[in-house]
Structure formats: structure tokens, C-alpha cells
Amino acid sequence: MNQASFSANNREALLKRMEQGPLDLLIIGGGITGAGIALDAAARGLKVALVEMQDFAAGTSSRSTKLVHGGLRYLKQLEIGVVAEVGKERAVVYENGPHVTTPEWMLLPLYKGGTFGPFSTSIGLRVYDFLAGVKKQERRKMLSTAETQKMEPLLKKEGMKGGGYYVEYRTDDARLTIEVMKKAAEYGAIAVNYAKVDSLRYDSGGKVIGAVVQDQIDGQSYEINATKIVNATGPWVDKVRELDKSKQGKTLRLTKGVHLVFSQQKFPLRQAIYFDTADKRMVFAIPRDGKTYLGTTDTNYSDNIAHPVMTEEDRTYLLACANDMFPSLKLKAADVESSWAGLRPLIQQEGKDPSEISRRDEIFVSPSGLVSIAGGKLTGYRKMAETVVDKVISIMNSEGLGAAYSSCVTKDIPMSGGDIGGSRQLPAFIQKYRALGQNYGFTAEESEFLAGRYGSNVSGMLEKAAEAAAWGQPFHLSPLVSLQLYYAIRNEMTVKPVDFFIRRTGDLFFNINQVRQYAAAVIEAMSDHFEWSGEQKHLFTDELNEAIHDAVNPAK
Secondary structure: OOHHHHOHHHHHHHHHHHHHOOOOEEEEOOOHHHHHHHHHHHHOOOOEEEEOOOOOOOOHHHOOOOEOOOOHHHHHOOOHHHHHHHHHHHHHHHHHOOOOEEEEEEEEEEEOOOOOOHHHHHHHHHHHHHHOOOOHHHOOEEEOHHHHHHHOOOOOOOOEEEEEEEEEEEEOHHHHHHHHHHHHHHOOOEEEOOEEEEEEEEOOOOOEEEEEEEEOOOOOEEEEEOOEEEEOOHHHHHHHHHHOOOOOOOOEEEEEEEEEEEEOOOOOOOOEEEEEOOOOOEEEEEEEOOEEEEEOOOEEOOOOOOOOOOEHHHHHHHHHHHHHHOOOOOOOHHHOOEEEEEEEEEEOOOOOOHHHOOOOEEEEEOOOOOEEEEEOOHHHHHHHHHHHHHHHHHHHHHOOOOOOOOOOOHHHOOOOOOOOOOHHHHHHHHHHHHHHHHHHOOOHHHHHHHHHHHHHHHHHHHHOHHHHHHHHHHHOOOHHHHHHHHHHHHHOOOOOHHHHHHHHOOHHHHOHHHHHHHHHHHHHHHHHHHOOOHHHHHHHHHHHHHHHHHHHOOEO
């Protein structure tokens, strides 16, 4: 890949290229939906640009339950079409990015008086397997009480009637977004983070033709024109519709989901669990990288969209859920190592509780021609993108502005890092680089880690290992952290320390002590590289310190 096309060093040049045009499509929003649209459109031959006012995936796309899941809860709500579509999409996402997506067997314990009974669960999971096109080796199993207890001894025994055992797919949502965005850039899409749409531009007939975009790092403004504009801003969809003076009819309803992270010493879960709560909601508890994370809540939200955080109430609720299902643990607030909070941009449905609202996506086309996509799920990002690009091309053709573009081709396009020959090749690929990485000074474990996180991009990274280590050495960065930061800046448009510690590595959530250990050194290295002013360095340091504080301490 041409590293200049997705390097933090080239943001200004990329914004100037957007301004020069010509563009068929300008996408506002750099979460998974925007990334998916950028890849789909660019792969079909459209000239595409994308702007994101924060970092890529900084909104909902780094704050999910981190599952590409088949939507078992939608079966409960009889949304058969959603189950069938997202269930099949799981397999597509897995094959195109096996390094960021992993099959995870999920245990659904069944209790007397619970939401699910053995018979309904057996039938439900069988229907789920059928609708979602689940592979034979991943089809559901029904377990006895003894088998369920043996699989996860921490589960409460009182009232247990058995369990259902089925496959979900665990993912790193932020890295999934970054890898899709990098692939879009390979296909010619121009994408820039920290680029905010200040206003929309219109022709004399009132049709939207572009946007005024301000670089949030240096304050420079750009006029970017395009044949069509797509609003894929997740929780901000209605804000952009307000800019367009077209917020009417259906609107968004934001709900907040909080997750807590514990060390395995405090919460030694060995099996992922999906359980129902006393208030008839469903919660996940999932072991990952020496931690266990638990979530999520589902509450209406109307505060700062850019900065949802855990509250005391959120933490208390989730601890109560955990202690009810895993009574021997006696988890306390002090046991919470980290947390995150995210917003679901759902389409308003009057009279429904947050957990009952449909996760379906919907497209709105305003009188000005602004195309907005709202709702939807992480799992369905590729199909959502296909629908949006089909709509854009249809509108362009109806207005005599289009060309003979192909239909969607992303089903068979591996995302960046996914060129390893499919999911079946992943174990052999990782073993190969477990050995190769040691030739570059990394331990076997470090080499395996790099291959697992970066997939097929690891070969190019290792070639830069010596250069990266020399670059990071004056700042007392370890070779492993040096290589990741070096690559993140030059190949993943990492602009601020929070981008690196949250969206490129996930360390704020799953390795917060490493963030504390390397925060000062990473700030020094980035400050030196980007030649930050004293004011910028102070601002970005405060931003990281605030993120660490908010991950651990509930909002007052």
C-alpha cells in the first residue's frame, strides 16, 4: 500500500486533493458505516472522499460490545430478516478480516423463571442456525445442568436448568474500522480524520453540492465539492440534517451502553456468557486478553454526544448483574480496571423501551439531495454500505450524472491485513510469523501478537522494525511499542496519543497499566515527530489523562 495515502504526515496534502476534486461522493463520518461506504464506492470506481471530525471510529465504532454477532436478541423480537442478514454477514466479515474477528463460543445459561427456557432456546437456536447459515461445526448444542456448570463453574447454581451453546464472533471494532478504511484508501478513497464539516454548500437550485471543512488540528478551511453527499455520522446524523435544514419525519433516539473491564484475577471467567438479568435484559461477560469485560447497559441519552461516560448508576447496575449471575466473585467498584461508554444511534420508535427499539438501518434523502444513513449494527456495515451506494448511483443515474458503475464487489475484498488466504489459513499464518518475527528481535509471543493484530500487514511492519526501534529508543519506548506507534502514525493516520491508546491498540480498555507506563514516552515521541507547540502538547496530554480518568472513575 502507498503509505502516503493513509499517513498522518499527509493530512494537509490529502485535504488539498479533496478540494481540487473532482469528486463523485463526499462521505461525512468516519465510523464503520462511513468506512464501508468509502470502500464500496471506491471499489466500484467512484471518486470518493471522507471526512471525520474526530478520529476514525471515535464514536460508536470503538465503543460497542466488540462482537460481530448474529443477532440472537432479534429472533426474540421476531425480526427474522435482521437475523438472516446479519447472521450471514458475520461469515463474510470473518473471511475478509480473520485477524480482527474471532469465533467465540457463547454459553447461554438457562434458569427457572428466566427469559429463555430449554425448549424455546433449543428451537430458537436451531432457527437461528438455519436463518444465519451457520457452519455445521458451529451449530448450537444444548447442555445439561451438569455440563453447563462444568463449562463455567462461576455461574450461580440455584435454579439452573441447563444451557445453550452457540457461536458468536468477537472483534476489535475500532481496528475493524481502521482496516476497512485503509482498504478504501488502497482503492483511491481520500480519507482524513479531525476534519469537521462546518457548513454545507448548495447550488442555486438548493441542491447540496459540497461542504466547508475545517482541519481541527491547524484550523485551515477547505471547500470540498462533490456530486453527492452522504451523511454517515452515527449519533450526529440529526445534527448534520439540521445543518441541511431537513431534520423532519423520523429522528434518532440515542441510547447509551456501558461496559466494565476486570482483570482475570478478579473475574476469572473462562467461558463467554450471555445471560438475562433480573430486569429481563441481556448482558454479555466475555474473557479477552487476560481480562473479562461485562456489558452492556441500555439507557436513553441526551448529554454530550462526543463524550459519553460511565456513571455511578451504570457501574452499580452492571456490578449487581455480575454478582447475581456469578455470586462467588463479590465484585466491588474498586475491582473495575477500566470501562467504556458508547451511543447507539437508533431510529425513534414511540412508546418503546431502549432495549426494544429496532436496530434496523434506514436511508433518508432530503429535498437538497443529502443522503443520510441511520440505525443499523456493526455486523451489517457491508450490506448497509451496499444499499447506500446503490441508492447514490440510482439518484445520480436518474439525474443524468452517473456512469456505468458495477454492482457491489466488497463481499470478496479482504480488508487491509486480511490477505492471508481466508480464515482457515490464520493459525498457520500466525505460526509462520511467530518464527519469522524472532529474526527481527521480537520474542515468539510478541511476534505472534503482531501477526494476530496486524494480519498480512505484519510483513511490511517487520521490515521497518529496526528503523522504528531506533526512532523510539531516545524516548525509552520498547521495540514492540515503537513499531506499533511508528506504523500507526505512518500507515493508520494516528494524530493524537488518544488515537493510539484507544483506537489503534485498545490498550486504554484492555491494558490500562501499559497506557500509564508509556503515556509520557508516547507523548514525547509524537510531539517530536509532529513538532507540536507547547500548547498542543499540553492539550493532547490533558486529553489522554482525561480519557484514563474517565475509564476508571464514574462521572459525578
